[in-house]
Amino acid sequence: MIRNYLKIAFRTLWKHKTHTGINVVGLAVAFATATLLFLTSWFEWSYDRFHTDVDRIYRVYLQESTGDVTSIMPYPLSPALQAEMADAESVTRMMWSQTEFVGEKHVAKDIRFADPGVFRTFTFPLLAGDPNTALKDLSSIVITEDMARDLFGDQNPIGKPLRTDGLNMGRDFIVTGVLANIPTNSTFRFDALVRPETRVDYQANKAEWGNRNHEVFVRLKPGVDAQTAEKRLRSFTKKYWQSEIAEAKQRGQKPDAQGEYISLRLQPLTDIRFDTKGVMGGGVSRTYVYALALIGLFILLIAGINYVNLSLARSVTRAREVGVRKSLGAQSGQLLGQFWAESLVICLIALLAGVGLAVGLRPYYNQLFGTRLSFDLLTHPITVGCILVAFLFITLLTGGYPAWIMARFEAVTVLKGKVKGPKSGGLRSILIVAQFALASLLIICTLLIGQQLRYLRERPLGFSEEQVISLPLRNRDNLTGARALQQLRDRLRNNPDVVSISGTATNLGSGLDGSTSRSMSGWTYKNREVETDWLRVDFDYLKTLGMSLKAGRDFNPAFSTDTVSAVIITQSMAKQLGEKDPVGVVIQPDTADRKYEIIGVIPDFNLFSLHQKAKPITLHLDSRNEVSYALIRTTPQGMVRTMDALKSLWKEMAPSAPFQASFVNENTNRWYDKEERFSTIFRIAAGLTILLSCMGLFAVALLTIEQRTKEIGVRKVLGASVTSIVALLSKDFLKLVVIAIVIASPLAWYAMNQWLQDFAYKIDIEWWVFGLAGLLAVGIALLTVSVQSIKAALMNPVRSLRSD
Amino acid sequence: MIQTINLQKLFATEEVETTALNGISMDVKDGEFVAIMGPSGCGKSTLLNILGLLDNPTDGEYNFYGTAVARMTERQRAQLRKGSIGFVFQSFNLIDELTVYENVELPLLYLKTPADERKQRVEAALERMAIMHRRNHFPQQLSGGQQQRTAIARAVVAKPKLILADEPTGNLDSKNGEEVMKLLGELNDEGTTIIMVTHSPYDAGFAHRIVNLFDGKVVTENFHV
Incomplete structure (x- = not known):
């Protein structure tokens, strides 16, 4: 019987x-x-979950009662937490990874700075070496499997000397x-x-509480919950941020609900991937992850609906077969089995x-x-x-429903040739509405x-990003x-293509x-x-980026x-200082050992992406901060020539360092790569859903x-026009x-409104989008x-009437 | 032996009620060949469907070889139908996706007949209907007469007690129609009970008895010898 079903299935499908x-x-x-x-959304969701007892790992962040948060911490915090935080099983600093060139081959590798506690806090298993002693000495370096292979081939890397070049080290x-390779998630x-x-x-800076440049992670002891730990950190905060708290009080700042001015908080490690702007930002929006899974579900749903509708449409032509089989003794269950088997084959x-x-x-x-x-x-299980x-x-639902409908056809009616097909117009309508709503x-x-992306790209950043090359200077x-x-x-002084040159620490x-x-x-x-x-920055920063002064003067080598x-x-800095005419005003940041005189005021500009509100900016030339990028403005015609000239120049200056120059406008576009991808996914998904829905329709x-x-036919005989029939x-x-x-409209409005919350600068959702x-x-x-419709309307009525 | 007592069949839509059968009582003895005749819409096919256990009457009794079947569920009827009734339709109703052989084999599959016996019986039926040489062809590749012979082979392969034929020659030319009628006559001679709906007085001539229906009632019965 099964063989017969399959045979029929294949032949029907082929026919x-x-x-x-x-x-x-x-x-x-x-x-x-x-x-x-x-898989993508699962992958995003799985971020950092490979650490054992990941629910005990937290990132420490500082929250002010004004609502400002930061996870960037001063050097002395980690040792102090280690000594005084009883709830912590282990503590480690994690600094940003920094590309350095290592070994004799000067291979570029990402190096991170971490305390020995890193192996107790996180689950980064060592293939060789002892996690308790691996980072005991300042001369210790722990490398990954891949890096070991790149540098030492098959040799045992333990005990081998390794030199890093670069500016800091x-x-x-x-x-x-030797660490197992770091999981991709x-x-x-x-x-x-x-x-x-x-x-x-x-x-x-090791004892400097005002200078912050890294993050701190703790693993709490088993059974300690984050809220309790945060509560117990209050006295710790009061002790080390004494002066800041006093200043806040003096300023008249209002304490938060717990009566705190500054508090140390704990953010679960697993939230970091989704942290779009809360603490540090840079994460993937949860909306994005849910949206991906939802779109996947939508597409499956639409294809499933199509399958049901197509099968139902076809069922009419198979009604006779049902009748014959029933007259030969087939029972509904057997027919159900047969039609379901066909669906199974297709699926x-x-x-x-x-x-x-x-x-x-x-x-x-x-x-x-x-x-x-x-x-x-x-291929994961x-x-x-x-x-x-x-x-x-899916097979059960999409195959089962039409099969059930077909198996229930009454033999008498279908043999009389009177099958009208399923009458479930209601269900069909609901399915079509669902498809088109999606x-x-x-x-x-x-x-x-697309609108928001265009807005991000086209909104003036406050500087002219065209024709400016940015060259990373980090080298040997x-x-x-x-x-x-x-x-x-x-x-490049005499190069006619070069308009001006400057430098900066922040790309x-x-x-x-x-x-x-x-x-x-x-x-x-x-x-x-x-x-x-x-x-x-460096001299000519304003000139290179096409910024103009509102007051005062530019930096000048003559001074x-x-x-x-x-x-x-x-200007927003000036406003923050409360100075109407800030030129000539002297300021002294806490962390600075010097006083600075304000010599000029410029309009606000966006140093970072439009996800975040631009903060006030202070430009300085203090050589104790490193210049890491050269900025070169070229003439409109000289862009390519300058790039080539820079490349050969760089080869002479730093033969072993890679040449990574790029145009600033391309770089600022890259800020929105994530949104670009999001937009691409939506474009493709929308295209697919429309295509699939239309197939169904x-x-x-x-x-x-x-x-x-x-x-x-009857309407035509009675004189209906083609147009009226198509309209009907x-x-x-x-x-x-x-x-x-x-x-769909309110749902889309809600979803997009949520998504737009990720941006400090955003479009208004306008009604015509829904109309369009x-x-x-x-x-x-x-x-x-x-x-x-047109085909049906054009049909000769004699034929359609005869066919009954 | 089958017997109906006062069979009623009403078709009701929301607005209209149509009486298709209005008190039909008839007996058909084993080995009989009965033709049912009457004008369009007199209830012939409705009666045949009820006799063939494809449909239930609205009222009345139907005794099928000693079983009261008038109130059976579709499921029970299907069970009883299997193997005891063979159908021959005007439009043949072969399954296009199956070959001649597979079409004939189908009732035996539903009866779960063992494979070797199945083969033997299908081949015998095909031989009998002189369609063996076309066993691997699909219905569309056959002439109308060949298709109907295949349909008859399918109707008899399970050795049913009763064959119901609904205008079996309606779609055939006279030569092929004659052939089909002869085959039915032979089957009847061998003891199979046959009830046939027909418009054709010539075809009805093959039957022992003609039942004339009009407006859902038996109006006359003619006996042949």
């Missing part, structure tokens, strides 16, 4: 190749897309441990760990094709969306299990995301950033070196709390004091029109699409339906 094709392609595409999207280390990505004490600024083919598609598309998908889905993740369960569920939702989201010993900048100035946009840094300073000025980006004690501030239109052939047939579908848009999306959906639906 109706178009139908089968639409079904298989639709389902396969849906399976593949859903698999990739689910011209130092020799001894390899004391880890927030911390690095090639090697060394002690923070090896940093050049450590000695000067199985679609699943195999879909998984094949997912495997084949994975590299492109990764490239397109910047994800790191591995093949292993696809949980993934396979989920796919199988989902598959069974499609409209995605169209609206696509439009709004004895060529400091300042010296490299000087050399560039000397060598504008996201450059090819992929690193970002921020230096901030806060103090009390005339009873006002002042916070500012403390930005190291010897400019490199020591002059600053230029932005097409099938349903076909079915309904087939059922109304006689009615159309299309009207019902359009009604459904309109209902769908009405349902509606028009699009209606237009596409009309096009799909009208093909069938």
Whole structure:
């Protein structure tokens, strides 16, 4: 019997190749897309969860009663917590990873600074070496498997000397441990760990509570909850931030609900991946992760609905078979089994094709969306299990329902040739509304995301980012950033393509070196709390970036004091200081040992992406802060020539360091790579849902029109025009699409409003977007339906009437 | 032997009620060949469907070889139908996706007949209907007469006690129609009970008895010898 079912199944499928094709392609595409999207969101969700007892690991952050939060901490905090925080099992500092060139081959590697507690706090297993002693000495370096292979090949790296070049660390280390490679779903990505004490600024700042430049992580003891630990940290905070608290009180700052002015808080490690702006930002929005999973689900749902509708449409043509089989003694259950087996075959083919598609598309998908889905993740038992369960569920629902409907056809009616097909117009309508609601939702989201992206790209940043090249200067010993900048100035002085040259510590946009840094300073000025980006620049910064002065003057090499004690501030900084005419005003940040005189005021500009509100900025030339990037403005015609000239120049200046120059406008565009990817996903998803929905609509239109052939014939005999018949047939579908848009619009508004909360600068959601999306959906639906309607309307009525 | 007592069948829509059968009582003895005749809409096919256990009467009794079946569920009827009734339709109703052989085999599959016996019986039926040489063809590749012979082979393969034929020659030319009628006659001679709905007086001539229906009632019964 089963063989007979399968035989019939294959022959039926083969006979109706178009139908089968639409079904298989639709389902396969849906399976593949859903698999990739689910994996992506699972991957995001799994971030940092590989650490054992991850719920005990927290990032320490500082919260002021004004609402300001930061997770950037001073050097002495970690030792103090280690000594005084009884709830902590272990504490470690984690500094940003820094690209350094190591070994004789000068290979670029990411090095992080961490305390020995890193191995107790996190689960980074050592393949060689003892976690208790691996970072005991300042000369210790722990490297990953991959780095060991790159540097030492098959040799045992333990005990081998390793020299790092670079600005902060011209130092020799001894390899004391080999780490298993860091999982791809880890927030911390690095090639090697060394002690923070090896940093050049450590000695000067080790007892300095006002100078903050790294993050601190704690592992709480078992059974201690974060709230309790935070409560017990209050006295600790009062002890070490005494003066800040006193100042806050003096300023008249209001304490928070717990009566605190400054408090140390704990953020779960697993929240960091999703931290878009809370503490440090830079994370992936949870909206994004949910949206991916939801879109996957949508696409599956739509393909499933299609399958149901297509099968129902086809069921009419199979009614006779049902009748014959029933008259030969088949029972409903057997027929149900047979039709379900057919669905199973289709779904199985679609699943195999879909998984094949997912495997084949994975590299492109990764490239397109910047994800790191591995093949292993696809073949992971949980993934396979989920796919199988989902598959069974889908086949059960999508195959089962039409099978059930068909098996219930009454033999007598169908043998009389009177089958009208399923009458469940209600269900069919609901399915179409659901499909088009999803499609409209995605169209609206696509439009709004595109708008926001364009807004981010086009909103003036306050400086001119066109025709400016940014060149990372981080390189080998004895060529400091300042010296490299000087050399560039000397060598490019007579180059007609170069308009001006400057330098900075903070790159504008996201450059090819992929690193970002921020230096901030806060103090009390005339009873006002002042916070500012403390930005190291070089001469001609304003000229190079096309910024103009509002008051005062630019930095000038002719004034010897400019490199020591002059600053230029932005207008919002001036406002913060409360000075109407700030030029000439002298300021002294707490952390600075000097006084600075304000020599100029410039308009505000966005030093960082438009996700965050621009903070007041103070520009200075203090050479104790390193210049890490050269900025070169070229003439409009000289962009390519200058890039080439820089490349050969760089080769002479630093032969072993990579040339990573890029255009600033490209770099600022890269700030929104995440949104760009998001937008791409939505565009593709919207396209897919529309395509799939239209396929479904097409099938349903076909079915309904087939059922109304006689009615159309009669109407035509009575004198109906083609137009009136097309209108008659299309009207019902359009009604459904309109209902769908009405349902989708508020949902889309809500979802997009949530998403836009991630941006400090955002568009207003305008009503015409919904109108446009509606028009699009209606237009596409009309096009799909009208093909069938027109065909039916043009049919010779004699034929349609005879066929009854 | 089958017997109906006062069979009623009403078709009701929301607005109209149509009486298709209005008190039909008839007996059909084992081995009889009965033709049912009457104008369009007189209830012939409705009666045949009830006799064939495809449908239930609205009222009245139906005794099928000693079993009262008038109130049976679809499931019970299907169980009883299997193997005891063979159908022959005007439009053949072969399954397009199956070959001649597979079509004929189908009732045996539903009866769960063992494979070797199945093969033997299908081949015998095909031989009998002189369609063996077409066993691997699909219905669309056959002439109308061949299709109907296949349908008859399918109707007899399970050796049913009763064959119900609904205008078996309606879609055939006279030569093929004659052939089909002869085959039915032969089956009847071998003891199979046959009830046939027909418009054709010529075909009805093959039957022992003609039952004339009009407006859902038996109006006359003619006996042949």
